[in-house]
Each structure stands twice: as C-alpha cells, then as structure tokens.
Amino acid sequence: MNTIIxxxxxxxxxxxxxxxxVKKFFWKKSKAKKAxxxxxxxxxx
Amino acid sequence: xxxxxxxxxxxxxxTGKTSVFNALTGxxxxxxxxxxxxxxxxxxxxxxxxxxxxxxIDLPGTYSLNASSLDENVVIELLLNKNDKDFPDIAVVVxxxxxxxxxxxxxxxxxxLEIPTLLVINMSDRMxxxxxxxxxxxxxxxxxxxxxxxxxxxxxxxxxxxxxxSNFKDMSVVPCLSASEIDQDxxxxxxxxxxxxxxxxxxxxxxxxxxxxxxxxxxxxxxANFKTKSKGDLKRLQQKETIKRYQFIxxxxxxxxxxxxxxxxxxxxxxxxxxxxxxxxxxxxxxxLLTIFQAIYDWSSVPMDFIDTVFASLSEWAKNMLPxxxxxxxLAEGIIPGLGxxxxxxxxxxxxxxxxxxxxxxxxxSRVVFxxxxxxxxxxxxxxxxxxxxxxxxxxxxxIMATRNIESWKERLITILVTPFTTCSARLPVYLxxxxxxxxxxxxxxxxxxxxxxxxxxxxGFGTAVVSAYILNKILKIKSKTFFVVExxxxxxxxxxxxALTVIEKTKSFxxxxxxxxxxxxxxxxxxxxxxxxxKFDNAEAIVKSEYRTQHLSKEELQQKIAxxxxxxxxxxxxGRAIEPAIRPLGYDWKIGIALISSFAAREVFVGxxxxxxxxxxxxxxxxxxxxxxxxxxxxxGPLFTFASGISLLLFYAFAMQCMSTLAIVKRExxxxxxxxxxxxxMTVFAYIVALIAFQFLK
Numbered sequence: 001m002n003t004i005i006x007x008x009x010x011x012x013x014x015x016x017x018x019x020x021x022v023k024k025f026f027w028k029k030s031k032a033k034k035a036x037x038x039x040x041x042x043x044x045x
Numbered sequence: 046x047x048x049x050x051x052x053x054x055x056x057x058x059x060t061g062k063t064s065v066f067n068a069l070t071g072x073x074x075x076x077x078x079x080x081x082x083x084x085x086x087x088x089x090x091x092x093x094x095x096x097x098x099x100x101x102i103d104l105p106g107t108y109s110l111n112a113s114s115l116d117e118n119v120v121i122e123l124l125l126n127k128n129d130k131d132f133p134d135i136a137v138v139v140x141x142x143x144x145x146x147x148x149x150x151x152x153x154x155x156x157x158l159e160i161p162t163l164l165v166i167n168m169s170d171r172m173x174x175x176x177x178x179x180x181x182x183x184x185x186x187x188x189x190x191x192x193x194x195x196x197x198x199x200x201x202x203x204x205x206x207x208x209x210x211s212n213f214k215d216m217s218v219v220p221c222l223s224a225s226e227i228d229q230d231x232x233x234x235x236x237x238x239x240x241x242x243x244x245x246x247x248x249x250x251x252x253x254x255x256x257x258x259x260x261x262x263x264x265x266x267x268x269a270n271f272k273t274k275s276k277g278d279l280k281r282l283q284q285k286e287t288i289k290r291y292q293f294i295x296x297x298x299x300x301x302x303x304x305x306x307x308x309x310x311x312x313x314x315x316x317x318x319x320x321x322x323x324x325x326x327x328x329x330x331x332x333x334l335l336t337i338f339q340a341i342y343d344w345s346s347v348p349m350d351f352i353d354t355v356f357a358s359l360s361e362w363a364k365n366m367l368p369x370x371x372x373x374x375x376l377a378e379g380i381i382p383g384l385g386x387x388x389x390x391x392x393x394x395x396x397x398x399x400x401x402x403x404x405x406x407x408x409x410x411s412r413v414v415f416x417x418x419x420x421x422x423x424x425x426x427x428x429x430x431x432x433x434x435x436x437x438x439x440x441x442x443x444x445i446m447a448t449r450n451i452e453s454w455k456e457r458l459i460t461i462l463v464t465p466f467t468t469c470s471a472r473l474p475v476y477l478x479x480x481x482x483x484x485x486x487x488x489x490x491x492x493x494x495x496x497x498x499x500x501x502x503x504x505x506g507f508g509t510a511v512v513s514a515y516i517l518n519k520i521l522k523i524k525s526k527t528f529f530v531v532e533x534x535x536x537x538x539x540x541x542x543x544x545a546l547t548v549i550e551k552t553k554s555f556x557x558x559x560x561x562x563x564x565x566x567x568x569x570x571x572x573x574x575x576x577x578x579x580x581k582f583d584n585a586e587a588i589v590k591s592e593y594r595t596q597h598l599s600k601e602e603l604q605q606k607i608a609x610x611x612x613x614x615x616x617x618x619x620x621g622r623a624i625e626p627a628i629r630p631l632g633y634d635w636k637i638g639i640a641l642i643s644s645f646a647a648r649e650v651f652v653g654x655x656x657x658x659x660x661x662x663x664x665x666x667x668x669x670x671x672x673x674x675x676x677x678x679x680x681x682x683g684p685l686f687t688f689a690s691g692i693s694l695l696l697f698y699a700f701a702m703q704c705m706s707t708l709a710i711v712k713r714e715x716x717x718x719x720x721x722x723x724x725x726x727x728m729t730v731f732a733y734i735v736a737l738i739a740f741q742f743l744k
Contacts, residue, residue: 010372010375018565
C-alpha cells in the first residue's frame with residue numbers, strides 16, 4: 001500500500017514538474033492588450 | 046465600496062520618482078540613479094484620505110513629451126489615450142528642486158493636455174545646501190496647480206501629497222501655453238479641421254515619429270481642409286514651442302525661486318573631479334570592484350557553510366525518518382539537494398546586490414557610466430550601453446529590455462547581442478562552486494585567489510562583450526546617428542529602505558524565479574536518474590552481484606556499485622553517455638553533460654542538477670561540494686573536477702548562451718529569430734572552442 005501511494009506521489013510530482021516546465025518555456029503567452037486600445041479620436045487608430 | 050482613482054507618476058530621470066512611488070505604495074521597486082532605469086511600467090496601490098484608493102503607475106523617466114526612445118513612448122501613449130484603463134485621473138509630475146527649470150518643461154506639456162496635473166518638488170532637504178528658496182504660493186498661482194514640497198529621504202511632505210492627490214477634482218486644467226502661440230495660422234487651420242479635438246493633443250500626434258506611426262499622421266493629413274507642414278517645418282515649430290515654454294518657465298521662476306550660490310556648500314564638484322578623472326577614476330573603480338568581490342567571499346562563507354550543512358542533514362533526516370519508498374527518495378535525493386543547490390547562494394547574491402544598490406543609490410554608478418563612455422565610444426557603443434552591461438550583472442533579461450532607451454538601432458542591436466556575455470547572477474552559483482573546487486584558498490597581497498578568479502571572470506565577461514561589440518560595429522552595415530546625454534545626480538547617502546528593498550527583491554526573484562524551475566528540473570532529473578529501460582536497469586542488483594561475486598565487497602561497497610550501475614543505465618545515464626563523446630575533449634563526463642543540457646533552462650540549474658545526480662544512490666550525509674570533490678573521472682582516473690576541467694567549465698559558462706529566457710527576450714526585442722539564433726550558435730561554438738583549448742592546454 002505504502003509503495004503504491006509513494007509511486008502515485010512520485011508520478012504526480014513528475015506530471016506537475018513537466019507541465020510547469022512546458023508552460024514556462026513552450027506555452028505561447030497571449031499578447032497583452034496594447035496601451036492605446038480604443039478610438040476616442042486621439043488620432044492613433 | 047471605496048473609490049479608486051488612477052494616478053500617473055511622471056518625471057525626468059533622477060528626480061526620485063521611484064522613491065515617491067515607494068513612499069506612496071510601499072511596494073518593492075528598484076531605485077537607481079543612472080538614466081533610463083525605469084523601463085517598464087510599475088504599479089501599486091496607495092490609500093488616500095477619506096477612504097479613496099489610488100492606483101499609482103510609475104512611468105518611465107522622460108525629459109519631455111517629444112519621445113526619442115521606446116520607453117518614453119509609454120508615457121505619451123498613456124496620456125493621449127483616454128480609453129486606456131490606466132488613463133490618469135491625475136498626473137503627478139515629480140521634479141527635483143535643483144533642476145526645477147528643466148523639470149518644468151515636462152510639467153507644462155502635460156498640463157497642456159488638460160489633465161489635472163500636480164507638481165511634486167522632491168529633495169527639499171537639498172535646498173539648504175544649495176541656497177535655494179521657493180515661493181510656493183507664487184508658483185502655485187502662476188503654474189495654476191498645487192505643489193507638494195517633499196523629501197522622500199526624510200519622509201517629509203508625503204501626507205500633504207496624498208491630500209493633494211485626493212483633492213484632484215479641485216485642480217485647474219487651464220493650460221500653461223496656448224497651442225496657438227506656437228504658430229497662429231497653422232493651429233487655426235488645425236482647429237478648423239478638427240473642431241472637437243484638443244489642439245495640443247493633435248500637435249503631439251502629428252509630431253511624434255515612433256508612437257503612432259505614419260498611418261495616424263496620414264489620417265490627419267488625409268483630411269481635405271487641413272494642409273500639414275513638411276518635417277523640417279514641424280521640427281522648427283517644435284523648437285519654437287520649447288523656446289516659448291522656457292520663456293514662460295523663466296518668467297515664473299524669476300520670482301518664484303531664489304538661488305543664493307554663496308550659501309551653497311558644494312562638495313560634489315570636488316568629488317566628481319576625482320571619481321571621473323581619466324586615471325584616478327578608473328583606478329578607484331577597479332579598487333571598488335576588488336573590494337566588492339573580496340567581501341562577497343569573506344562575508345558569505347559562514348552562512349553558506351551553515352546552509353550547506355542544514356540541507357545535507359535535512360536530506361539525511363528525510364531518508365531516515367520518512368517511510369521508505371520512491372517518494373521519500375525523491376524528497377531526499379531530488380528535491381532537497383536540488384533546492385539546497387540554490388539556497389546556498391543566497392548570501393553571496395544578497396551581498397552582490399547590496400553593493401550594486403549602494404553604488405546606484407550613492408550616485409557613483411552614474412559616474413561609472415560617464416567614465417566608461419570614453420572607453421565604449423572606441424568600441425562603437427554609446428555610454429548608454431553601459432547601463433545594460435552593468436544591469437547584466439543581475440540578469441540579462443531586464444538588461445536587454447533596458448536597451449530601449451538607446452536611440453540608435455545599431456547601437457541598441459549591438460548592446461542586445463553582447464549583453465549576455467556580462468556575468469549574470471545565474472552564472473554566479475556555477476562560478477562559485479567550481480572556483481571553490483579547483484582554485485586554492487591562498488592569498489596574494491591580502492586578496493584571496495578565489496576572489497581574484499571571480500573578479501577575473503567578471504572582467505572576462507565584460508571584456509568579451511566590449512570586444513564583440515567592436516567586431517559587430519565593423520561587421521554590421523546599419524546606418525545610424527547617436528548622442529550621449531548622461532545626468533549626474535547628486536551624491537547622497539544611500540537610503541536604507543531603498544537598498545534593503547533592492548536586495549530583498551533581487552534575492553526573492555532569484556529564489557522564486559529560478560527556484561521553481563530548479564525544483565521542477567530536480568524532480569524530472571531524479572525521475573530520469575531513478576528509472577530506466579531494459580534489463581540492465583531492472584536487474585541491476587543481480588548483474589552487479591554476479592559481476593563482483595569473486596571479489597569480497599562490503600555491503601556498502603556493493604550498494605554503491607549497484608547504485609552506480611543503475612544510474613549508468615537509467616534514462617539520464619543513457620542520454621549522458623550519448624553526448625559524452627562530444628564533451629569528453631573538454632574534460633567533462635556524462636554527468637556534467639546532463640548538467641550542461643539542463644542548465645540551458647537557467648544557468649544556476651547546473652549546480653542543482655549535479656547535486657541531484659550525485660545524490661542519487663548516495664547514502665552518506667555529505668555536502669554538495671564534498672560530493673562533487675569526490676567524483677572520479679572514469680576515463681582519465683583521478684578527480685573529475687581538476688584545475689584543467691574546472692577552468693574549462695568556467696570558461697564554457699563565461700561564453701556560452703546557456704539561457705532559454707534570454708533567447709526569448711532577444712527575439713522579442715529584435716522582432717526576429719535571426720539574431721537569437723545567431724547569438725546561440727556563435728556563443729556556443731566560441732565557448733566550446735575556448736573550453737577545449739583551456740582543457741587541452743592545462744591538463
């Protein structure tokens with residue numbers, strides 16, 4: 001029982017670690033909204 | 046629910062704008078003296094009287110609304126766009142009491158955008174030393190604003206400033222200068238063409254080159270009944286505007302400000318003469334550097350030894366006290382040693398940033414920028430390139446972003462390409478562990494060999510950056526002009542709060558930024574080192590027992606052999622063996638090869654990786670350094686970390702582009718994959734060749 005729980009914990013930790021690294025280095029972040037975003041007639045659109 | 050207002054903090058560089066931000070919000074924010082340090086927008090919340098909350102935005106330092114660099118554009122973009130969620134309800138212009146005239150140029154421009162604009166006059170504690178007196182009531186009346194005379198250093202006037210911000214609705218929005226005064230006919234036609242628009246706003250859109258692009262000006266120019274002017278004419282009108290503004294400012298200051306030079310007690314010029322002297326200036330800078338590196342070693346040795354021992358004991362405790370199994374092994378051999386490999390460097394990193402913060406805060410760093418400009422010019426760089434190169438000692442990422450205030454694209458590109466050579470804090474753990482393993486502890490003229498080696502590595506990094514810049518300047522055929530303007534702030538005693546915040550912030554970002562990656566990589570590495578494919582891994586015990594049947598090994602020796610066999614045939618062992626032929630000529634084994642690959646995520650992962658790999662299968666309570674020192678080179682025999690292999694590794698890390706995040710930021714800043722790919726290939730090949738020569742020569 002102890003072995004199964006320990007293995008589950010190891011594989012869970014591994015899954016978290018890999019998903020964190022993938023998210024950190026390979027996930028494409030959505031572009032931030034441009035500061036000048038709207039048309040108030042400022043002439044910059 | 047309490048109300049929240051938007052407050053934009055705007056000001057010239059070196060006016061103490063960021064100190065005002067710190068005083069208002071209490072948020073961690075680096076405060077520096079050299080120009081262009083605030084590249085990114087910083088935000089914070091401040092509680093004002095009567096339950097009002099202020100969302101404060103610390104905008105990049107700018108001298109005027111005529112932007113000449115990318116970071117200055119941020120200010121104009123925000124002030125011209127009412128639809129922006131951060132558009133300020135009130136603009137707080139921070140000025141410095143000693144440069145009020147120049148600071149007021151920006152103030153009058155912002156006020157003419159008809160935004161409630163409050164003037165903060167900072168560094169009031171300097172008035173006595175400089176013989177300055179101000180008639181605040183007169184200035185308020187003629188500038189049609191409210192003024193907060195404050196000293197962030199002495200924490201004076203902050204409550205008054207908060208009160209004034211909360212009363213922003215009572216402030217006048219009457220402009221200082223009527224736009225028509227610049228050119229009556231031109232602005233009349235502009236008014237006719239755009240009757241509902243604010244004239245000064247239109248004028249800024251027409252005259253700004255970078256922010257709003259040609260399309261926007263084209264939209265204005267496309268209006269049939271408006272005839273725009275040529276670029277040359279527009280420039281002349283801009284100059285006329287500046288002259289008009291200074292005439293207005295001079296008139297106001299004539300009565301509002303008195304400067305009695307005879308009352309001034311000026312030590313600054315005397316110090317400047319020495320610190321920027323063409324011989325003594327460099328000599329003093331060199332001594333300052335020597336002192337810093339010696340102190341980093343001497344002061345941090347005790348806490349480092351303590352941390353190392355604590356983590357070794359913690360690992361041992363986890364192994365003995367927790368129920369045996371895979372997860373306990375992961376904790377004891379993967380996570381704890383991996384984290385120990387990063388925590389151990391906290392003292393040295395904290396001391397490094399302590400010194401850098403003190404140099405910035407005192408005003409000395411700006412003198413270094415000025416001093417180094419003489420050198421940089423010869424290598425095709427601007428003095429402004431020194432800022433990223435010095436910031437690069439912390440991290441190449443913000444340093445590369447700091448190049449945005451370099452106007453010339455060629456100089457900016459060269460600075461971006463060479464900055465990764467500067468020794469960043471991520472290299473520090475690698476250098477420190479290798480130096481402690483291969484450089485003896487002796488002293489020369491009172492200076493430790495180890496400290497001297499570290500300093501030499503910093504100089505090599507900086508020197509390579511400068512030489513590469515020279516080569517790139519010759520190779521790159523990009524035409525551009527530039528000029529160098531640096532402001533020398535006053536010398537001052539560093540503010541404890543600002544220094545402490547810098548040290549805490551930098552150390553925190555090192556631990557939590559790199560720490561998360563290291564933790565994740567430690568888990569993955571432990572997994573790859575503890576599992577493997579095929580019979581050779583699964584039947585390791587039987588294979589080793591039959592192999593050593595005739596030899597009478599003790600139980601510990603046998604366990605060690607089994608662990609070693611398993612590691613060799615684990616996933617990581619197989620990968621390491623595959624790349625070993627390529628790195629063997631450099632004096633590295635496959636374990637170092639794994640550390641080289643994993644440290645591509647972040648250089649400091651190198652130490653954590655080795656700590657994890659060497660921990661797997663080790664039952665003894667040992668520190669990271671001892672485990673590394675005990676490693677044997679299975680090809681050449683003898684210790685793995687010798688003087689030759691150590692120097693080879695140090696040089697490899699000094700030159701290689703071992704940082705994924707830096708490549709990503711170079712791609713973002715150059716808007717092309719061409720430059721980061723070139724950077725990666727050239728730096729790696731160069732690092733390999735230098736490391737190869739070093740090992741072959743020294744072995």
